[in-house]
Amino acid sequence: MAMTARQRARVSLYVQIGIFVVAVAALVLATDWKTVGNSVFNFGKIGPMFPDIFLVGLKNTLIYTFLGFVVGLSGGLLLALMKLSSFPLYRWIATGYIEFFRGVPALLVFIAFGYGVPLAFGVQWNVTLIVMISLGMVASAYIAETLRAGLQAVPKGQLEAARSLGMPQWRAMVSIVIPQAFKIVLPPLTNEVILLTKDSSLIYVLGLTASQYDLTKFGRDGISSLGAGLTPLLVAGAFYLVITIPLSLLARKFESRSARTKR
Amino acid sequence: MNDVVNSSAGNTGTINAAGVSIKDLRKSYGSNEVLKGISLDVAPGEVVCLIGPSGSGKSTLLRCVNLLEQPNEGAIHVGGFEATHPDVDIDKMRRTVGMVFQQFNLFPHLDAKRNCTIAQTKVLKRSQEEADKVAQHNLERVGLGHLSDRFPDQLSGGQQQRVAIARALSMDPELMLFDEPTSALDPETVGDVLSVMRNLAKEGMTMLVVTHEMGFAREVADRVVFMDGGVVVEEGVAEQVISAPTQARTKEFLRRVLDPTHIEIEE
Ligand SMILES: Nc1ncnc2c1ncn2[C@@H]1O[C@H](COP(=O)(O)OP(=O)(O)O)[C@@H](O)[C@H]1O
Ligand SMILES: [Mg+2]
Numbered sequence: 001m002a003m004t005a006r007q008r009a010r011v012s013l014y015v016q017i018g019i020f021v022v023a024v025a026a027l028v029l030a031t032d033w034k035t036v037g038n039s040v041f042n043f044g045k046i047g048p049m050f051p052d053i054f055l056v057g058l059k060n061t062l063i064y065t066f067l068g069f070v071v072g073l074s075g076g077l078l079l080a081l082m083k084l085s086s087f088p089l090y091r092w093i094a095t096g097y098i099e100f101f102r103g104v105p106a107l108l109v110f111i112a113f114g115y116g117v118p119l120a121f122g123v124q125w126n127v128t129l130i131v132m133i134s135l136g137m138v139a140s141a142y143i144a145e146t147l148r149a150g151l152q153a154v155p156k157g158q159l160e161a162a163r164s165l166g167m168p169q170w171r172a173m174v175s176i177v178i179p180q181a182f183k184i185v186l187p188p189l190t191n192e193v194i195l196l197t198k199d200s201s202l203i204y205v206l207g208l209t210a211s212q213y214d215l216t217k218f219g220r221d222g223i224s225s226l227g228a229g230l231t232p233l234l235v236a237g238a239f240y241l242v243i244t245i246p247l248s249l250l251a252r253k254f255e256s257r258s259a260r261t262k263r
Numbered sequence: 264m265n266d267v268v269n270s271s272a273g274n275t276g277t278i279n280a281a282g283v284s285i286k287d288l289r290k291s292y293g294s295n296e297v298l299k300g301i302s303l304d305v306a307p308g309e310v311v312c313l314i315g316p317s318g319s320g321k322s323t324l325l326r327c328v329n330l331l332e333q334p335n336e337g338a339i340h341v342g343g344f345e346a347t348h349p350d351v352d353i354d355k356m357r358r359t360v361g362m363v364f365q366q367f368n369l370f371p372h373l374d375a376k377r378n379c380t381i382a383q384t385k386v387l388k389r390s391q392e393e394a395d396k397v398a399q400h401n402l403e404r405v406g407l408g409h410l411s412d413r414f415p416d417q418l419s420g421g422q423q424q425r426v427a428i429a430r431a432l433s434m435d436p437e438l439m440l441f442d443e444p445t446s447a448l449d450p451e452t453v454g455d456v457l458s459v460m461r462n463l464a465k466e467g468m469t470m471l472v473v474t475h476e477m478g479f480a481r482e483v484a485d486r487v488v489f490m491d492g493g494v495v496v497e498e499g500v501a502e503q504v505i506s507a508p509t510q511a512r513t514k515e516f517l518r519r520v521l522d523p524t525h526i527e528i529e530e
Contacts, residue, residue, distance in 0.1 A: 160331055161368035161427075165382035165434060166358035175381055179372050 039229020046231055049222050056211060057218040058239055064131045064200040064214060065243075069193055071136025076143025081173070083148050094144065101141035106199050110134045114206040127212045131203050139196055146192065150185035151177060184258065190251035194244045215239050280307040280469040281342030281359060281437035283328060288337035290323055297323050299493040300337070305438075310470040312480035312501065315490035316516055321473040324490070325440050328471065329360040342437050358386060361431030365443040367423045369415040375402060375426045376411040379433040387434065394433075401429040405459045421452025425459055432463075439463065441472040475520060481505050489513045 003011070082094035101109070113134045118124055125133075154177050162172035182189075201216035208217055215236045222232025283305040290298040297320045305311050313321045326332040328339060330346055330353050339346040344356040370378050379398035383389045389397070402408045405425035415423050424444055431439060441460065445453045457479050464470055464483050474480060480487050480501055487504040489497045489512075497510045508514050 155368075157364060157366055157368035158370065161362075161364065161370070162382075164329055164331060164357055164360070164362040165430070166354045166386045167382060168354050171385055175385055176370055180370075183372060 040231060040234060042228040042231045045226050045228035046222065046235055048226060049218060049232060049235060052213075053215065053218040053222075053235065053239065057213055057215040057236070058242075060212060061197065061200055061214040061216075061239075062243070064128075064135065064203065065193065065197045067128065067132040068135025068139050068196050068200060071132055072139025072143045072192070072196065075136060075140030076147050077178070079140055079144035080147035080151055083144065084151060098141045098144050101138050102145075106134070106138045107202050107205065109138055110202045110205050113137075127203065127206055127208060130206060131200065134202075135196060135200060138199065139192065142195070143189070143192055146185050146188045147181060150181035153184050154180045186254040187251045187258070190247055190254060194247050194251075197240065197243050197247075278467050279435075279437050280467055282307045282309075282340075282469060283438060283471065284338075284340040285324075285328070286338040288324070288327060288339065289335050290320075290327055290332060291335055297493050298327070298334075301490075301493075301495055303488060303495065303498075305469055305471055307437075307469055308467045309485045310464045310468075310472065310483055312484040312487045313471065313473045313490060314475065314477075314480065314487060314516070314520075315496075319490045320493045321490055322442050325362075325442050325471060325473055328438075328440060329357050329362055331362075354386070358434055359437045361428075361434060361436035361439040363424070363427050363431055363439065363441045363444045365446050367415070367420070367427045367447070369423050369427055369430070371415050374412050374414050375407065375418070375429075378415070378426055379430045382430075383433055397433050398429070401432045402426070404432065404462075405429045406455065419452055420448045421455045424448065424452075424456045428456075428459055428463075436468075438469045438471070441470065441474070443473050443475070445474070445476060477505055477517070477521060489516065491516070 079094045079097060082090040083098070085091055085094075110130070113125075113130050158176055158180065159172055162176040163169070167175070200214060203212075203214060204217050204220060208214075213221070219233040219236030222228070222235070223230060226232060283303070285301055285303040288298050288301040289296065301320075301324055303311075303324075313324065315321055323332055327334045328341060328346065330351075334347055337347065341356060342359055344351055344359070346356060369375075370381070373381060376395065376398045379401060380391065380394035383394035383397060384391055387394075399408060399411060402411050405428050407422060407425055407429065410418065410422065413422075415426070418426065428439075428444075444460070445456050448456065453476070457476060460470070460472070460479070461483050472480075472484070482501075484501040486498060487501045488495055489504060489508070489510070491512050497504055497508060497513045504513065505517065508517060
């Protein structure tokens with residue numbers, strides 16, 4: 001017998017719910033709950049992680065992310081302007097940089113600056129500087145593309161109006177075009193910060209002293225010292241969410257605000 | 264419309280009107296020659312309306328005067344500046360030329376007053392206090408003194424265009440260029456903008472106006488220039504060109520513009 005579109009949609013929904021319930025049940029039945037209890041949700045043994053994971057780890061993750069973002073924002077703006085320049089050499093340099101740093105794993109960049117550069121030039125950089133440069137250079141590439149799109153989204157008439165008032169090109173960019181571009185890219189820029197927060201965990205490849213530990217390093221250390229299995233990583237993960245979920249909400253707020261002003 | 268009636272009271276009598284002289288101006292985009300040897304003089308304090316069908320090169324001509332477009336050939340003088348001289352200080356010249364765009368192009372991240380002050384402080388290096396005073400004066404001049412803290416998206420099209428005029432006036436220009444200033448407006452706000460422009464003309468500003476408002480051209484313009492296909496087809500006293508055109512192309516154009524049943528499609 002033929003079904004109406006609405007009946008078909010309802011049947012399809014029931015089938016989907018059914019599949020989901022079966023999948024969850026299978027997962028629950030297949031799980032070795034005793035082991036999981038000991039090695040993933042073993043919250044009885046993680047006491048020693050506190051308060052340092054909070055006072056040191058969270059603080060360092062925030063600092064590393066912030067420094068990387070500051071470098072990434074400045075570098076990204078410079079690269080975006082180079083990419084839109086009428087001077088071909090600038091465009092080539094920017095394109096090469098962006099393609100390279102978006103193409104290689106961030107981990108390799110950390111290793112290159114953490115071990116390669118000190119070896120090659122006989123310099124000894126401190127961890128904060130290495131993180132700032134590694135994270136900043138990777139972030140620059142991503143932020144550059146975001147900002148380029150933002151700069152291009154500012155109507156041409158804005159630059160023309162500014163120039164017709166006698167503003168030189170750079171002044172028109174600084175006072176008129178760039179502020180509007182930033183407003184446009186606020187949501188994707190906030191998402192970049194979320195990605196950076198997570199990428200800052202890559203400093204685990206560097207040799208860190210206790211005061212330089214970030215959240216992930218605390219989690220990894222906890223695995224080997226506390227005998228609570230993977231539980232410390234779960235704790236570290238929760239702290240990341242403490243940072244990233246508010247950022248996510250912020251991005252959504254920016255998005256709805258710009259949707260409202262765009263009428 | 265009440266709020267613009269007294270706008271000429273704001274006139275400080277400081278307009279230092281400049282003339283414009285355009286000789287054999289040519290401009291091409293690729294192989295498309297848009298201006299095919301235009302010559303046009305505007306005396307200080309004179310109001311010239313440019314009319315002509317869409318695509319005839321009116322905007323391009325206007326944009327060449329303040330070098331938003333680079334002319335290929337010919338000479339343009341604006342006040343004391345030779346715009347077409349290779350060493351001309353473009354930014355300095357543009358300070359003396361106000362431009363009003365069809366789409367207003369107000370800065371959406373700044374309120375009306377800041378729209379009027381930003382170039383004053385950054386380009387003319389006026390103090391914020393002085394710039395504020397000039398901005399307020401010019402906003403009052405266009406009848407919007409009470410809306411100086413509104414952002415562009417909180418203003419009607421006609422109000423935005425009047426802020427754009429105040430923004431240009433705040434630089435004390437010697438010449439004003441208008442590129443179809445009322446074409447993007449709702450009919451009921453057109454009158455306010457035209458009335459501001461009429462007052463400006465009375466105050467002695469040199470004005471070069473691209474418009475389809477034949478009533479305005481007839482009443483305010485000293486001269487009307489009809490362009491078609493990148494050349495000046497006919498020019499003369501406003502009343503004569505509009506009421507008694509001599510060229511067939513002018514007649515045809517005016518017939519279509521003045522015929523209320525004809526629907527003009529403008530970009
Ligand atoms: N930036 C540009 N690039 C290429 N062609 C252009 C450009 N601007 C204008 N044109 C062309 O020049 C001609 C005249 O345009 P315009 O000066 O805007 O005419 P009008 O203002 O009289 O309608 C049109 O054919 C248009 O397509
Ligand atoms: Mg035009």
